[in-house]
Amino acid sequence: MPPTPCAICRTNRALILRPKDHSKLCKECFINVFETEIHHTVTTNNLFNRGEKIAIGASGGKDSTVLASVLKTLNERYDYGVELILLSIDEGIKGYRDDSLETVKRNAKQYDMPLTILGYDELYGWTMDQVVEQVGKKGNCTYCGVFRRQALDRGAVRLGVKHVVTGHNADDVAETVLMNLLRGDLPRLSRTTSIVTSTPSASNDPNSHTNIKRSKPLKYAYEKEIVLYAHHKNLDYFSTECIYSPEAFRGSARALIKNLERVRPSAILDVVRSGEDMAKLVPGADESCGGACSSQVPAAEEEEGGCGSSNGRNAGGKMASMEAHLAQNEVAAENGLEIEITMNGVNGQRHNRQDGGTASVVNGKKGRAKGQAFTPRKAPKQQVMGQCKRCGYLSSQEICKACVLLESLNKNRPKNHIEVSSHMQEETNGEVHNVTRG
Amino acid sequence: MTDQPCMRCKENAAALVVRTEPLCRKCFTKYVHTKVIKRMETFRVRNSAPDQQRKILLPISFGVSSVILLHVLDHHLKNQKAKTGRTGYVLIVLFVDTSSVECLAQRENLLSQCQERYPDHKYASAPLHDVFSIQSPEHKSLLGLVSEMDLEPEADRTATEQLSALMKSLTSATARADVISTLRTRLIVQYAKLTGCEGVLWGDSTTRLAEKTLAETAKGRGFSLPWQIADGASPFGVTFNYPLRDVLKKELVAYAELSEPTLLPLFNDSSSNTQQPSMSSKNTTIDNLMEQYFESVEENFPSIVSNVVRTTSRLEPSQGSASESRCKLCSMPVSDGRFGIHGWGGDQQDGLENLSAERSHGLCYGCTRSIPQAAASRNLSG
Ligand SMILES: [Zn+2]
Ligand SMILES: [Zn+2]
Ligand SMILES: [Zn+2]
Ligand SMILES: [Zn+2]
Numbered sequence: 019m020p021p022t023p024c025a026i027c028r029t030n031r032a033l034i035l036r037p038k039d040h041s042k043l044c045k046e047c048f049i050n051v052f053e054t055e056i057h058h059t060v061t062t063n064n065l066f067n068r069g070e071k072i073a074i075g076a077s078g079g080k081d082s083t084v085l086a087s088v089l090k091t092l093n094e095r096y097d098y099g100v101e102l103i104l105l106s107i108d109e110g111i112k113g114y115r116d117d118s119l120e121t122v123k124r125n126a127k128q129y130d131m132p133l134t135i136l137g138y139d140e141l142y143g144w145t146m147d148q149v150v151e152q153v154g155k156k157g158n159c160t161y162c163g164v165f166r167r168q169a170l171d172r173g174a175v176r177l178g179v180k181h182v183v184t185g186h187n188a189d190d191v192a193e194t195v196l197m198n199l200l201r202g203d204l205p206r207l208s209r210t211t212s213i214v215t216s217t218p219s220a221s222n223d224p225n226s227h228t229n230i231k232r233s234k235p236l237k238y239a240y241e242k243e244i245v246l247y248a249h250h251k252n253l254d255y256f257s258t259e260c261i262y263s264p265e266a267f268r269g270s271a272r273a274l275i276k277n278l279e280r281v282r283p284s285a286i287l288d289v290v291r292s293g294e295d296m297a298k299l300v301p302g303a304d305e306s307c308g309g310a311c312s313s314q315v316p317a318a319e320e321e322e323g324g325c326g327s328s329n330g331r332n333a334g335g336k337m338a339s340m341e342a343h344l345a346q347n348e349v350a351a352e353n354g355l356e357i358e359i360t361m362n363g364v365n366g367q368r369h370n371r372q373d374g375g376t377a378s379v380v381n382g383k384k385g386r387a388k389g390q391a392f393t394p395r396k397a398p399k400q401q402v403m404g405q406c407k408r409c410g411y412l413s414s415q416e417i418c419k420a421c422v423l424l425e426s427l428n429k430n431r432p433k434n435h436i437e438v439s440s441h442m443q444e445e446t447n448g449e450v451h452n453v454t455r456g
Numbered sequence: 457m458t459d460q461p462c463m464r465c466k467e468n469a470a471a472l473v474v475r476t477e478p479l480c481r482k483c484f485t486k487y488v489h490t491k492v493i494k495r496m497e498t499f500r501v502r503n504s505a506p507d508q509q510r511k512i513l514l515p516i517s518f519g520v521s522s523v524i525l526l527h528v529l530d531h532h533l534k535n536q537k538a539k540t541g542r543t544g545y546v547l548i549v550l551f552v553d554t555s556s557v558e559c560l561a562q563r564e565n566l567l568s569q570c571q572e573r574y575p576d577h578k579y580a581s582a583p584l585h586d587v588f589s590i591q592s593p594e595h596k597s598l599l600g601l602v603s604e605m606d607l608e609p610e611a612d613r614t615a616t617e618q619l620s621a622l623m624k625s626l627t628s629a630t631a632r633a634d635v636i637s638t639l640r641t642r643l644i645v646q647y648a649k650l651t652g653c654e655g656v657l658w659g660d661s662t663t664r665l666a667e668k669t670l671a672e673t674a675k676g677r678g679f680s681l682p683w684q685i686a687d688g689a690s691p692f693g694v695t696f697n698y699p700l701r702d703v704l705k706k707e708l709v710a711y712a713e714l715s716e717p718t719l720l721p722l723f724n725d726s727s728s729n730t731q732q733p734s735m736s737s738k739n740t741t742i743d744n745l746m747e748q749y750f751e752s753v754e755e756n757f758p759s760i761v762s763n764v765v766r767t768t769s770r771l772e773p774s775q776g777s778a779s780e781s782r783c784k785l786c787s788m789p790v791s792d793g794r795f796g797i798h799g800w801g802g803d804q805q806d807g808l809e810n811l812s813a814e815r816s817h818g819l820c821y822g823c824t825r826s827i828p829q830a831a832a833s834r835n836l837s838g
Contacts, residue, residue, distance in 0.1 A: 062801060188802070199669060200760065202767035213801065238802040270753075277745050278674050282630050284825060285674050285742065287802045291821060292678025294801070298791075299682055299771040337757055344759035345475065 026051065034250075037242035040283055045250050052247050056235055057092050063213050065233050066181075068099035073179040075170045076104040076125065076133070078118030081185025083125060083255035084244045085236055089183070090129050104133040105177065107169045109162065110145025121256035128254060136173045138165060142420070144427055152427060161427075164419045168411055171230045179230075186234040189241040189275055192286045195293035197271035201340070208297035211290070213237045240286060242279075266337035472710050475758060481714050488703055488711050492528045495687070495699040501536050501544040510545040513648040513656045513694075514577075515552060515640075518566045518724040520708050522659035525700055527719060529657070530574040547577040547657075550647055552640050554584045556616070557623050558632070563724060570722055580647070584636070587643040588615035590650060597784040598642070601817065630741040631826040634675060637743075638786045638823070645692045645787075655695030663705035663754050665698065666764040667746040674742050676797075677822035679774075680788040686769040691782075691789050701765060704758055705751075783820035785827070790820045797824045 021031040022042050030044035036051075043051065060066060074089065076082045086104060093100055106122045108115050119135060126133035139145045142165055144152075149161045174182050191211065198207035209215065214233045236244065248255055264272060278285035405411065406418035413419070460470040462480035464487075470478030474487060504510045514529070516522045529547060536543045551567050554560070571579045588599060602618050613621070619639075626632045648656050660668065665685055672681055683690050690696040700708070712719050754761050773789075774780075780789035794800065795818055819827060 058803075059801065195673065196670060199673065199764060199768070202760075202763040204767055204770065270749075274670070274745070274749060278742060281740050281742055281745060282628065282674075282825075284676075288676035288821075288825060289674055290802055291676050291800065292673040295679035295791075295821075296673070296681065296771060299679070299774060301770060301772050337760065340763075341757040341759050344763050348475065348759055348762070 034246065037240050037246070037279075038283060038287065049247065049250060052239070052243055053088055053091060053095075056088050056239060057096060059213070059238055060092065060098070060235055061096075063233075065183075065214065065235060066098050066100050069101075070181055071101040071103065071179050072181045072183055073103050073105040073170075073174050073177060074131075075182055075184045076106050076122045077185075078106070078121035078125070078256040079185070080244055080248050080253075080255045080257060081187055081236060081241075083121070083253050084248050085183065085185045086125060086129055086131065087251060087253055088247075089235065090131070102129075102131050103177070103179070104129075104131050105170065105173050105179075105182070106133065106135045107141075107166070107173060108135055108137040109166070110138045110147055112147055118256040121254060124254055134173070134177055136169070136176065138169070141165075141169055141172050142424060144424070149427065152430060161423055164423055168418075168420050171232075171411065172409075174230050181231045181233070183233050183235055185236055187236045187239050187241050187244055188286050188290055191234070191237055191293065192289035193268065193271045193275050195289050195296075196274055197267045200267050200271060204300045207293065208300040211293040211297045238287065238290065266335070267340075270337070471714060474707065474710075481716075484711070484714065488524075488707065489528055489531065491702040492525070492699045493532055495697065495701060496529070496532060498697075499545045501540045501542060504544045506542060511548060511651065511653045512545050512697075513644065513651070513653040514547050514549050515644045515656065515658065516549050516567075516570065517551070517659070518563075518722065519659070520712050520723060521661050521664065521700055521705075523570070523719055523722045524708050524711055525657065525659045526570065526574060526577075527715075529699070530576065533576065548651055548653060549577050549579045550644060551579075551581045552584055552643055553581055554636055554640065557584060557619065557636055560724065566722060566724070573722070580651075582643060582647060583616075584639055584643060585615040585619040587639050587646065588618045590643070590646045597782070597787075597818065601784045601819075625828050626826065627828050629739045630675075630743075631828075633741040633743055634822075634826045635785070642787060645690075645694060648694045653694065655697060656690075658696060658698050659700055660698050661700045661703050661705045661708055662762050662765050663750050665701055665768075666753075666761045667743070667750045669764055669768045670749070671742050671746040672822070674746070675822045676825055677786075677788075677820070679791065679820070680786070680822070681768055682771040682773040683788065685765065686771075691773070692787060702762070704754055704761065706754055706758075781818075783823055784818040785823040786820060788820055794821070795819060795824070797821055 024030045024032045024044035024047050025041045026043055026047040030046065032042035032044055034043045034045060034048045035041075036043055036048060066072065072089075074082060074086050076086060086102070089102055092098065093102060104122060104126055106119060108119060122133060122135070125131075137145065139148075146162060146165075153161070170182050170184070174180070194210045195207060198204070198210065214231060247253075275286060275289070278289070282288075404413060404416075406413040406421055407416050408421040409418060411418045411420065415422075417425075460478045462468045462470045462483050463477045464479060464483040468480030468482060471481045472479060472484060474484060479487060499510065499512070514522070514526060516526060526547075526549060533543045533545075533547070549567075549570065567579055567581055571577075588602075599618070602622050622635065623632065626635060644656060647653075669681060669685060672678065672684060677684075683696070685698075687697045687701070688695060703711075712723070750761060774791045780791060781793060781795075782788065783790055783795070797803070817824075817827075
């Protein structure tokens with residue numbers, strides 16, 4: 019069989035079956051197409067401003083490594099005029115980050131970018147190991163999720179950086195769209211589809227956490243293509259799976275995405291597109307702009323991939339516990355319904371006033387204990403975002419989740435325990451601290 | 457099943473467990489009927505003028521859902537008649553015959569058997585290719601689409617030929633299933649209007665609506681979900697209602713099994729239970745994937761299935777959608793003229809000079825994914 023020529027240059031031999039559309043490309047053309055698409059994402063969404071300092075959230079994994087490599091290339095090729103730095107977070111789980119942080123350190127040299135590694139101990143006063151010691155293995159996922167969500171933003175504030183880019187790819191976004199549909203969470207569906215999430219400038223304080231912009235330049239890049247790119251560019255990355263298995267909803271959505279991609283390669287992109295379109299249809303969403311373009315979308319509750327149990331509860335049982343909760347509400351609604359129908363037998367007119375929806379039937383007996391629990395979240399109301407009174411981070415509550423968790427941690431920490439653990443902390447993390455400075 | 461007593465009447469032995477409640481056959485039947493009739497509120501007798509009979513179309517596929525819907529509504533109408541001397545509506549039952557484009561183990565004479573068993577309604581059957589011949593304002597756009605694709609010499613092709621030309625141009629199982637169901641919906645709407653029906657009653661169960669939510673999302677049709685899941689106005693000038701939306705698929709299957717006299721002879725062979733298609737991805741469609749997925753979710757998490765549907769029903773159609781321009785294939789309103797798969801953030805080709813930006817053909821994003829690009833761009837350059 020004669021070698022297939024590349025579909026773009028028509029000269030070189032095609033070696034790559036492009037995951038996104040199954041076109042057959044040569045190595046050079048693939049790399050070029052991949053980079054050009056990200057350039058396109060950057061320019062059409064006006065992600066960067068000239069002179070801007072941008073922190074790349076770097077984990078040493080494939081996504082953030084490719085992101086750093088591509089952004090460096092594009093910044094030079096198209097003269098974005100931005101300053102790129104690497105920001106890594108060390109959760110303080112003994113052994114867990116060792117290899118990946120080594121990778122980030124090498125990347126910093128390879129790409130000639132300054133690197134800062136910030137530990138949870140510096141950001142929160144607690145390493146994850148200490149948290150686990152305090153609260154046990156079971157509850158620690160709550161902390162991991164809440165702390166992780168704020169860590170990059172808090173780190174950025176430390177560095178005086180206003181913009182953090184993360185390696186979220188198309189698969190991640192598609193997975194999140196399906197996951198939020200499964201969970202029935204429309205507000206979050208609408209928030210997580212936007213390419214830029216940032217917080218309304220509620221504060222004039224330049225050091226406020228609320229002014230950090232987050233963006234996902236790889237939002238439309240397929241995971242498989244990211245791997246291919248890393249491979250063909252010989253990028254140095256650390257391949258590891260998150261040590262926590264994804265919680266049930268995310269795991270379920272992830273499996274679906276993989277199957278969809280097999281059946282129709284464009285499906286990942288198509289889910290992302292649907293997510294953007296649906297964001298505009300969520301009641302209360304900003305018509306003109308929706309999820310696709312907004313720079314007003316609060317980032318605070320954005321899902322992180324990885325250890326998905328950001329909402330607390332135990333990872334595997336999330337689906338089961340939601341099922342139990344919903345089922346209970348259904349029983350309540352059902353009982354309400356039965357009563358209404360019985361009454362209808364006696365007095366038909368009464369029933370007629372109901373507009374037939376379960377919601378109204380249940381609302382009709384709102385006074386009852388069980389019925390109340392059902393109260394269907396009507397128009398998913400836009401959460402009113404304000405600032406945490408304590409740390410200034412964006413929060414829908416007066417005190418943000420992280421501060422609440424920290425408070426309970428600090429309250430329960432025995433006095434002498436503090437000394438011991440912070441002492442040990444210095445020893446174990448001494449090396450990392452050196453790197454931060456060096 | 458067991459010697460457990462029914463939780464509702466406390467008299468009979470339970471025949472099955474419904475959402476943790478053991479029910480006898482009689483109470484289960486009532487349970488299903490109540491859920492359906494609650495959704496038929498708008499079609500109460502008092503809502504219809506005595507001199508003007510309201511007509512609704514009930515498309516029947518001889519799957520479990522649509523046959524049960526007919527069965528329950530037949531019962532509903534008889535009750536209305538017994539109580540008030542008249543009915544709130546009449547049913548026109550339409551079977552769309554898709555056997556020319558897909559292999560179904562279709563039994564003979566199902567329609568006439570239905571008619572025999574439920575003789576109070578009007579019955580009709582239409583082949584799918586009628587979608588090309590029923591005269592309606594929208595149908596021109598469809599003819600235009602097929603001739604634009606220029607798959608064969610154009611000169612007066614019959615409707616059958618047009619349909620087969622369109623089907624032949626499709627390159628995947630997902631695309632074929634997608635186009636067939638789109639055309640089927642179009643034909644049903646056309647027929648409803650032709651016969652003066654104010655609305656269509658779809659047989660989708662909760663589970664099916666959840667499948668559809670995720671499947672349409674995966675096909676890039678998220679924008680059209682408000683019209684595909686919620687009860688009420690459709691963009692097509694007739695209302696859409698889903699009276700089985702509160703009944704799970706497994707509950708319908710149980711209903712069919714417990715029915716007396718049995719409904720089984722009215723079902724298609726292929727739909728009597730969910731067959732496990734070979735998972736070779738060649739013939740697997742996105743719909744198949746979602747069907748399998750929700751079959752397993754429904755097993756352990758039925759409330760999550762309902763919640764998906766409840767939540768999706770809250771999506772609001774974009775404003776002014778009635779006046780928006782329509783997709784030539786699915787007739788859905790397309791916001792801001794965002795036809796085709798280009799010109800958005802995730803566009804794969806927009807940024808590349810060497811690939812000419814072929815424009816859409818008045819097809820929405822989802823339809824553009826199904827209609828072969830090669831054929832479409834050939835036409836454009838010509
Ligand atoms: Zn090439
Ligand atoms: Zn706080
Ligand atoms: Zn009973
Ligand atoms: Zn369409």
